[in-house]
Amino acid sequence: MPEYIIETKNLTKKYGAQKSVASLNIHVQKGRIYGLLGRNGAGKTTTMKMLLGLTAPTSGEIRIWGKSLRGNEKKILPRIGSLIESPGFYPNLTGTENLRIFATLRGVPNSHAIEDALNLVGLPYKDKKLFSQYSLGMKQRLAIALAIMHDPELLILDEPINGLDPIGIAEVRSFIRQLCDERGKTILISSHILSEISLLADDIGIIDHGALLEEESLARLEQKSNKHIHFTLGDTAQAARILELQFQENQFSIQDDHNLQVHNLAIPVGRMVTAFVENGLEVSEAHTCEESLEDYFKRITGGEGIA
Numbered sequence: 001m002p003e004y005i006i007e008t009k010n011l012t013k014k015y016g017a018q019k020s021v022a023s024l025n026i027h028v029q030k031g032r033i034y035g036l037l038g039r040n041g042a043g044k045t046t047t048m049k050m051l052l053g054l055t056a057p058t059s060g061e062i063r064i065w066g067k068s069l070r071g072n073e074k075k076i077l078p079r080i081g082s083l084i085e086s087p088g089f090y091p092n093l094t095g096t097e098n099l100r101i102f103a104t105l106r107g108v109p110n111s112h113a114i115e116d117a118l119n120l121v122g123l124p125y126k127d128k129k130l131f132s133q134y135s136l137g138m139k140q141r142l143a144i145a146l147a148i149m150h151d152p153e154l155l156i157l158d159e160p161i162n163g164l165d166p167i168g169i170a171e172v173r174s175f176i177r178q179l180c181d182e183r184g185k186t187i188l189i190s191s192h193i194l195s196e197i198s199l200l201a202d203d204i205g206i207i208d209h210g211a212l213l214e215e216e217s218l219a220r221l222e223q224k225s226n227k228h229i230h231f232t233l234g235d236t237a238q239a240a241r242i243l244e245l246q247f248q249e250n251q252f253s254i255q256d257d258h259n260l261q262v263h264n265l266a267i268p269v270g271r272m273v274t275a276f277v278e279n280g281l282e283v284s285e286a287h288t289c290e291e292s293l294e295d296y297f298k299r300i301t302g303g304e305g306i307a
Contacts, residue, residue: 003030004063005154005186006051011060013046013210020046022210023060028188028203033180035201035218036190037297043210044190045084048158051188052082064154081152083143083160091132095123095142098131099149108150117145120183121175137168144172148179155179155187161196173200198222198293208301222293228261229269231276232285236260239276246275261289 006028013021021043028034036044049055051062053073062069064076089098099114110116115125121141134142140160147155160176161169177200179185191197197204204221206214216224233239236254243249243262251264262272269286276283291299 002027004028005030005065006034006188007063008047008051009061009063011047011050011062012058013043013050013055014058019210021050021057024207024210024212026205026212026215028186030186031180031184032202033176033187033189033200035197035204036188036207037194037197037204038190038192038207040192042192042207044192044207045158046210047207048082048084048156048188048190051156052080052084053077054084078150079152080154080156081147081150082156082158083147084156084158086139087143087146089131089139089142092130094127094130095134095138095145096126098142099146102146103149106150110151113149113151116151117149120148120179121145122171135168137164137171140164140168140172141175144175148185153186155185155189157187157189159190159192161191161193169196176200194293194297206297206300213300221296224263224296227265227288227290228263229265229272230285230287230289231260231262231272231283232258233260233276234258234282238279238281242275242279242281243272247272 004027006026008024008026011021011024012019024047036047038044046055050057053069067076069076095118096114099117103114118125121144123138123141123145131139131142144157144160147157161172164172173196176187176189180187189201198218201218203217205212214221231239236257236259239260240252240254243252247267249262249264249267252260252262254260265288269288273283273286
């Protein structure tokens with residue numbers, strides 16, 4: 001059994017009659033990067049705020065390291081580093097000076113903590129450059145340095161690559177991966193950028209309108225969204241019965257009354273077409289498709305794509 005660092009059970013957050021998060025069940029495994037993927041407004045930030053005790057759930061349970069967050073905040077939260085919104089850094093101070101202030105406020109005892117955090121994110125220690133002169137990538141790296149300064153076991157990062165240029169994205173992605181692989185951190189990261197999450201995460205949860213639609217390892221998700229045989233025919237319900245009875249096949253999905261996808265490519269297309277036609281089904285289209293993660297996201301959310 002995998003060891004879950006974060007586990008939620010029917011986690012729900014309502015604002016009036018509106019559900020921002022609806023019966024969410026996520027499972028973040030130890031030593032892995034979990035990507036929470038969804039469009040802007042899907043409920044990612046609200047979920048992370050609940051995990052950090054910044055907003056209370058309407059219902060449901062949060063368990064971190066096997067213990068309920070409620071009532072154990074003082075023991076659990078100090079072991080977590082987070083980046084939810086841009087920290088209020090002072091523009092007229094250097095990165096090192098800013099971190100010193102936060103270290104004093106948070107009671108970080110290790111005198112080398114600031115230098116270690118800056119080194120890890122690739123920023124100079126005791127540099128003269130002011131925060132106001134930092135690029136967007138440098139500002140984001142300083143924010144992550146702040147999140148890891150107390151050497152947390154778990155990191156919760158909300159859209160850490162948002163607004164960065166391609167070079168900044170690559171840099172941030174590289175040291176997030178490094179934190180997991182070399183430092184053994186467990187990381188929950190949210191994003192609306194599917195291509196970046198697919199390069200970074202070990203596991204992915206797809207959230208849409210507050211509900212978790214899918215939770216899989218990236219490898220399994222790519223397998224599910226990779227290749228399939230698409231049929232356009234007279235009656236998908238009848239086609240499904242033929243697949244089950246004649247081929248003992250259940251790896252298929254029905255899109256609507258006339259479109260069906262078979263995910264097992266081991267069965268020859270011709271044999272399936274012959275079986276459909278012999279049973280009185282008109283087959284107007286049959287072809288093998290390679291579906292991208294973007295296509296898969298569209299399919300399961302039933303709507304527009306994601307960046």
